[in-house]
Amino acid sequence: MASFHVTGGTQLKGELVPQGAKNEALQILSAVLLTEEEMVINNVPNIRDVNKLIDLLNEMGVRVTKNNPESYTFKADQIDIDFLESDRYKQMASSLRGSIMLLGPLLARFKKGRIPQPGGDKIGRRRLDTHFTGFQKLGAKFQYDKKTGYYNIDASHLTGTYMLLDEASVTGTANIVMAAVLAKGKTTIYNAACEPYLQQLCSMLNRMGAKITGIGSNLLNIEGVESLGGTEHAMLPDMIEIGSFIGMAAMTQSEITIKNAGIPHLGIIPDIFQRLGIKMEFRGDDIFIPEQDRYEIETFIDGSIMTIADAIWPGFTPDLLSIALVVATQAKGTILIHQKMFESRLFFVDKLIEMGAQVILCDPHRATVIGLDKQVALKGITMTSPDIRAGVSLLIAAMSAEGDSIIHNVEQIDRGYQNIDGRLNAIGAKIERI
Numbered sequence: 477m478a479s480f481h482v483t484g485g486t487q488l489k490g491e492l493v494p495q496g497a498k499n500e501a502l503q504i505l506s507a508v509l510l511t512e513e514e515m516v517i518n519n520v521p522n523i524r525d526v527n528k529l530i531d532l533l534n535e536m537g538v539r540v541t542k543n544n545p546e547s548y549t550f551k552a553d554q555i556d557i558d559f560l561e562s563d564r565y566k567q568m569a570s571s572l573r574g575s576i577m578l579l580g581p582l583l584a585r586f587k588k589g590r591i592p593q594p595g596g597d598k599i600g601r602r603r604l605d606t607h608f609t610g611f612q613k614l615g616a617k618f619q620y621d622k623k624t625g626y627y628n629i630d631a632s633h634l635t636g637t638y639m640l641l642d643e644a645s646v647t648g649t650a651n652i653v654m655a656a657v658l659a660k661g662k663t664t665i666y667n668a669a670c671e672p673y674l675q676q677l678c679s680m681l682n683r684m685g686a687k688i689t690g691i692g693s694n695l696l697n698i699e700g701v702e703s704l705g706g707t708e709h710a711m712l713p714d715m716i717e718i719g720s721f722i723g724m725a726a727m728t729q730s731e732i733t734i735k736n737a738g739i740p741h742l743g744i745i746p747d748i749f750q751r752l753g754i755k756m757e758f759r760g761d762d763i764f765i766p767e768q769d770r771y772e773i774e775t776f777i778d779g780s781i782m783t784i785a786d787a788i789w790p791g792f793t794p795d796l797l798s799i800a801l802v803v804a805t806q807a808k809g810t811i812l813i814h815q816k817m818f819e820s821r822l823f824f825v826d827k828l829i830e831m832g833a834q835v836i837l838c839d840p841h842r843a844t845v846i847g848l849d850k851q852v853a854l855k856g857i858t859m860t861s862p863d864i865r866a867g868v869s870l871l872i873a874a875m876s877a878e879g880d881s882i883i884h885n886v887e888q889i890d891r892g893y894q895n896i897d898g899r900l901n902a903i904g905a906k907i908e909r910i
């Protein structure tokens with residue numbers, strides 16, 4: 477288990493270039509299974525989850541060529557479908573959440589798919605019903621084998637249909653879309669998730685020959701085609717990393733420029749950080765965050781206390797709520813952070829309280845933060861990173877704190893942030909990997 481030794485109270489100054497988006501990469505890499513032609517994928521982040529998925533594809537028989545550190549070519553023309561029965565597959569697929577999205581392409585192209593309970597953050601119940609109900613609507617048979625712990629799906633053929641998803645699941649929508657593109661006839665998916673990750677996936681599938689309309693909305697129409705060809709694709713900048721950097725700049729009173737941020741794709745993210753009082757300027761596609769001694773949380777128009785809650789896109793992503801929470805601990809003002817989607821994602825506030833933050837965990841979904849207005853610094857402590865986003869929030873807290881902190885289990889952070897210590901140290905942070 478790796479740890480970070482963080483020297484608190486350091487200011488950063490300089491430029492950060494966001495990595496390619498983790499959650500987009502997991503969808504795009506799964507989609508390479510949909511064709512036997514070459515797929516060139518660029519702006520691939522060098523992070524644990526993505527590297528694990530690339531290794532898994534490789535062991536399944538996909539030919540993988542690394543063109544440069546951020547670009548790969550994939551050719552899925554020799555898939556060993558029996559590999560799905562192996563212990564090695566079980567072990568690899570269960571180590572990340574993104575592996576669930578192998579199912580749609582496998583079902584579409586090889587008529588069967590199987591997956592053990594996928595990994596990912598332990599942030600409360602993470603059901604998969606939407607995925608399997610969608611596959612069943614397309615004509616697949618679904619079976620959960622209690623003895624082996626495998627979810628199995630099989631279909632001699634898939635037929636397009638109308639479906640109203642019971643929730644706008646991000647990976648669920650991606651999975652169903654990837655199955656439907658090769659189904660016979662027309663599929664309509666209502667209450668589809670529509671994050672930029674999905675917009676990117678659907679646009680790429682269209683370039684491969686799929687016929688998807690409604691991209692960016694919650695109503696997708698997919699006209700099935702016989703086969704798909706190869707294409708080239710580049711991931712968008714990671715919007716969660718960008719939000720994390722904005723919060724980090726405010727907490728550490730740093731002047732940071734986030735280069736090539738893909739501003740049109742960030743949705744409501746900049747607005748939410750602005751409501752927390754963080755100043756920023758859009759300079760072309762860069763976000764400039766000036767050094768700010770203090771920042772003040774807005775109230776609602778009627779003067780009542782601000783609430784930030786997560787919501788499905790184009791609402792505020794749940795993956796940035798932990799960051800917003802930590803930023804609020806040093807703001808002037810009070811805020812309610814309401815994590816609606818996940819029930820175990822706010823427990824990390826215990827560590828912030830131990831550091832001196834004024835936070836009341838009202839229940840597993842809601843925390844009230846009374847900002848310290850930079851009058852009292854947080855104190856460095858020893859802590860363990862429970863999940864990827866809480867991990868980065870604790871890193872931000874530690875960087876802003878008085879004294880040193882130790883953060884254990886930083887593999888959680890490495891799941892989604894490329895060389896975070898190296899990149900932050902280059903602009904003034906003091907983070908030692910131990």
Ligand SMILES: CC(=O)N[C@H]1[C@@H](OP(=O)(O)OP(=O)(O)OC[C@H]2O[C@@H](n3ccc(=O)[nH]c3=O)[C@H](O)[C@@H]2O)O[C@H](CO)[C@@H](O)[C@@H]1O
Nearest residue numbers: 499502573574601602643644645646647648788794795817
């Ligand atoms: C690999 C990947 O891409 N992971 C992301 C993906 O996970 P993932 O695709 O697993 O998350 P889902 O979108 O399926 O659901 C997330 C949670 O929200 C709940 N839910 C979802 C939709 C809805 O309308 N109502 C509702 O309550 C679900 O029950 C679940 O608890 O999307 C999540 C939600 O943005 C992000 O936190 C994860 O980082």
Ligand SMILES: C=C(OP(=O)(O)O)C(=O)O
Nearest residue numbers: 573574596597795864865
């Ligand atoms: C929850 C997340 O990831 P995963 O779905 O891979 O656990 C995340 O990226 O914040």
